[in-house]
Amino acid sequence: MKSQSNRRNSQNHGQIKKAFWSNALGWLFSLRSMPVLTLLAFLGPVLAGLVSTLLPAFGFLPVIGSTELNYEPWNELFNHPALPKALLNTLFSGLAATILSLILAICFISAWYGTRSFQRVRRILAPILAIPHSALAIGLAFLIAPSGWIVRLFSPWATGWETPPDVAVIHDPIGLTLIFGLIIKETPYLLLMMIAALDQSEAKQRLCLARTLGYKPVAAWVKAVLPIIYRQIRLPIFAVLAFSLSVVDVALILGPTTPPTLSILVLRWFYDPDLSYRTLAAAGAVLQLFVVIGSIALWRFSEILLGKITKQWLVSGKRAFYETAITRLSSTGIKLVIIVFFGSLISIVIWSVTRRWRYPDALPSVWSFQSWSSNFDNLFWTSSTTLTVGIASAFIAVVLVIACLENEKRRGKTTGSGALWLLYFPLMIPQVSFLFGVQVVAIKLGIDGSWLSMIWSHLLFVLPYVFLSLSDPYRCQDDRYISVALSLGVSPAKAFWQVRLPMLVQPIFFALAIGFAVSVAQYLPTLFAGGGRFATLTTEAVNLAASGNRRVIGVYALLQALLPLLIFCAAFWLPGLRFRNRQSLKEN
Template identity: 40%
Template sequence: MRRPGLPWAGPAGIVLLAGPVLAGFATTVWPAFQTGYGFTALIQWPGLPRAVLLSLGTGLFSTLAALLLTLLILATLQDRPLFRWVRRSLSPLLAVPHAAAALGFAFLIAPSGWIARALSPWATGWHQPPDLLILNDPWGISLTLGLITKELPFLLIIALAALPPTAARRLHLAASMGYGTAAGFFLTVVPALYPALRLPVLAVLTYGMTNVDMALILGPTTPPPLAVQITRWMTEPGLTRTNLAAAAALLQAALTLAALALWRGGELAVATLGHAITLRGWRMHGLDRMRGAITALALLMGLALTLGILSLGLWSTAGLWPFPDALPRSLTLTAWRNAAPALTATALTPLINATLATAAAMTLTLAWLQAEHRCGWPKLPDLVIYLPLILPQICVLPGLEPAALPLGATGGVASVTAAHLIFVLPYTYLTLSGPFRAGDSRIATVAATLGASEARIFWRLRLPL
């Protein structure tokens, strides 16, 4: 039996979630309006057109490719035994930090990287690293590939959690009408699946356009993507470029909104195309013949991320490793011994911050979901949940500290943990809300009739499920 909900719970949740993000954004962009210098200097910067195109291109292409691969993998592999292995490997791949994934990917594809070493000299004839611009290429290709490799596991996990319970019945019905497995998936399952994927996809698009960590490692440098250039201006000594950085941050937010609007237009165009294909009765059995290629591509993406992480460990212990040897001739722990004193202090702080932020995010998410179920609290609007993910971080983070100063923030562990929580909470809510709400309420009803308390039902039944 539900207890009466609190009428102020919904507005309070919205303010607590959206308030810090909007305050940080307002504080970041406000200097752009104090004088006209920021906008004037931004327009006069010669690298602006290319930086804008890089941000748009890498974000849109990486998101589109990751989404297409996600849907193709689900359409062609979900009924195969291999898919169980793919599903089990997603969580470890998703846990890899973006910067570590980018650095590992760089070690793979660099002219002196593992791929070139494995193919040399027997396949390439190279006895020394080739003079090829692979990393930091001016077109952002290596950055786009790195983003695809990292975001694919995230979208797959979200898609698997959001698959409609009627997916198998829809596929069976499509097959009875002569459609291939993949065509039936795209025409009958995707229309029911995509609404649950829309906001995660938009979050991926926003990250692809505004990321700094992966762009610093894999992206172009002259000029860099706009988010990287904003970071450089923000961190210049003397704060001489604050107005310019604020104007650029506002432009980055406008570009992101334009990309989201363009994506929405693409959704409508694809929906119209799918409707036309259905009316024409095209069965598209050719998609099923792509199963082998999709399998190979999925394995290649997972292998690239896995080998990239392994290469980080190998390079950190490598001694003499001349090109084109595939493996180092000696191993040494010298680098670890030299870095150990600094690593101990450096690693402890982020570990504490991450642990506290994750624990707080899980506690808040589970408490809210339980209050929804038990007390009738309102479901938080999806836009509020995803606001920290859709609004570019480069437009929010610089303003968080000044916005929090009146509240007594000092930049210590509590302040940094709270800043982490703003961006960790949406991912936690996204991960837990679907399974929590999809739980079979009949199990809890039976337990209650047997005398179990609500707390016991939560800890022993609902939470483990």
């Protein structure tokens, strides 16, 4: 009897264990698990990276024999002679670039919204955003350097300069060129975020009502629309602020050098051959995080203060707000941004096919593809790595985002503002503050310098942009199509594959293109996760930017810019080709 009872208990235990694992595996591969798994894959490395950076910042780094927590790295950091100027450069360039980009975006959209000029600008936002920051920075350096294309076009007949002027335009000590380069990229991004916010709210109705009450365009937009949409663009503004304060690749190409910004200083310490600098670098990375958090808190306080100061003016009833001045200045500013952007691209193209271009000739005297042919092997391998990592990370991000959004649809629940904060979390943290820690974790897991580590590190930054680009089209799709399919006896899975996905093919391809462009632009994740074993077009272009060979730099920068543009063209062309006989699907 006792043996039979033990046997039954053993069988029951086995059945319970089998049922448990069956339910666990069923949940793991179900749609309900996707948000949790996505957050774990997305936020887990970031949090682990922060912790792994924080410990060395307080002296705990067993690899160099330091096993006790102490404040020595901070004492060394605060006593470093380059720190005060590096902090000043960081704060000035980051805050100035963010403020000026936001002002220009607000002024332009308030003065020109709804006009043909605005529609023309809107059509070229995607190409501007597709170009990686570092490629644009290289083109800008080619354009405005003392021996750059602008000086060559006006010399010597207009300037009298037979030799390049001795002026520190690139790497100027206060970072004006760095600020200008950031404005060219961040203004279109903020414009796009404002346009998206306008499409999602009652802002258009409020704008129309204000205009019917006699308000001029700028006053109507600033008083009736801006207070409504600002809450929706606050997180993108914070992301721009964090990026501008901690950017590395653009600062390496355009920023001050003696001393550099804080992020460049920290990067130098991380890669110093003396391992004792790792604790100093970790302390600098944590300080960079505090700088970003403090700047965001200061920005939020300024929002509240500005809201109280302007409250009386908002309800004063004044129908105009510097209409002529804002209209002219915003038009000039946007035109300058666009002209410099395309001028930078043309400069890259010219240098990539130049054999001889002596100063002050306006154009090369000898053209050649020698720079392409002599670097073909390295270009092939770096392009292959860029394509592989970019396509893989973008595809994984799209799959995860679609799974999460489909789970929303089937459960009838939409994520709130808290989910958006989680999405923007990696974008509002300086990369240098947690990527070193991510590298430490990858080493402990044995995946450092592997394809998995590379794709995973890129995914951290690709996924937020893919979600933001795909969430609105997915959520706005009419669910009655699915209801009709279900009423005809089709399973939910079959309705998803045969009804929902074909109708969302254009937004999905667009999200893939955005994810790929974001991956191509990643510099620090490739350095830290690649472990020196992988080279992408971005890392090669930034590393070559310090050399004097503009021809080779132009080749890498041009290819770095072309790949995202080609993917965007394919994203627009392929859905139209696939559904060329179905006009409604082509328009979705």
